[in-house]
Amino acid sequence: MKDCTYVMSVASPVVMGSVSVTDEQSINKQAVEGIQRILRAAEKTNVKRVIMTANFGAVGFSNKDKSSVTTEEHWTNxxxxxxxxxxxxxxxxxxxxxDFVNATENHIEFATINPVAILGPSLNQHMSLSFQFVExxxxxxxxxxxxxxxxIVDVRDVAQLHVLAMKTPEANGKRFIATAYGQISMPEIAQLIKKERPELASKVSTKTIPDFAIKIGARFNSEAQEGKLLLEMNRNVSNQQARNVLGWTPSYTQEEAILASVDCMRDYHILK
Structure with missing residues (x-):
């Protein structure tokens, strides 16, 4: 990191499906040690600021008050x-x-970007978890x-937000939720794809799973437990801090991000 002014930590261990308690502990350890190594190295080499790509999962998954607004002040249990x-x-x-940043003597500048589900165009054929559900x-x-x-937020808007958080003095010490305006349900995503990409319409189902079935399944199945949490959590999410502090405005709607993902998968022949 010598001669670096800014560092962005954008990677983290990713796991799909169920894992053992031992594996979960190992994943948590890797994630913690990864960012701590970056921060220690940044401190030693006098890096001015570190930007961490965090996650909305750290912010709003415990706020189930749907009359409220989820902001950066919230933390998931x-x-x-x-x-x-x-x-x-x-x-x-x-x-x-x-905790590390607050305990350091030099108080290295630090900010986090906490994106919701990221969609939009991909640089290559590697597909994230968000892409996979659209696929x-x-x-x-x-x-x-x-x-x-x-x-949902478009990856291009997330990238812009990282740059603004890097360059804006007032970003230091803050979290920034990255989200486009509003919310969209999974069935609405299916309907959008059927309407806007009619060549795929015959494959796309718009039949739904009743909420009660997910809630019953949550008693016995970990994936259903996750689905129940996603049903219950508040989706009225604010991006006001990013707008006020950084002057950021999402350039792409949720619908544009979804369709860009679909088109990208077609370009890479993942969808035919």
Whole structure:
């Protein structure tokens, strides 16, 4: 990091599906140690500021008051039932990062970007977890779709937000939720793809899974527990801090981000 003014920490261990308690502890440890190594190196080499790509899972998954607005002041409870291993690891890593920064003598400048589900164009054929659920809908792998609301942000807007957080003096010491305006449900995503990409329409199902079925399944199944949490959490999410402090405004709607993902997967022949 010699001669670096800014550092962005954008990577973290990713896991899909169920894992053992031992594996979960290992993933959490990797996530924490990864950001701590970066912060220690930055401190030693007099880096001015570190920007961490955190996650909305660290912010709003415990706020179930749907009459409220979720902001950067919220923190997810790490013991929240249904919280995925990935979301929990990002939460624990961000907490550890803030603890490290607050304990350092030099008080290295630090800020986090906490994006909701990221969609939009991809640089290559590697598909994130967010991409995969869109692929599953577009390819007809999901015969019935849970009526889960979502918040989405375009990857290009997330990239811009990182740069603004890096360069804006007032960003130091703050978290920034990255989200486009509003929310959209999974069935609405299916309907959008059917309407705007009619060549895929015959494969896309718009049949839904009743909410009560997910809630019953949550008693016995970890994936259903995650679905229940996603149903219950508040999706009225604010990006006001990013707008006020950084002058950031999302350039792409949720619908544009979704369709850009679909088109990207077609370009890479993932969807045909």
């Amino acid at each position: 790490p013991n929240e039932k249904g919280l995925s291993v990935y979301e929990k690891s990002k939460l624990i890593a961000e907490r550890a990062a803030w 599953n809908i577009a390819r007809g792998k999901m015969k019935r779709i849970p009526n889960i609301p979502m918040n």
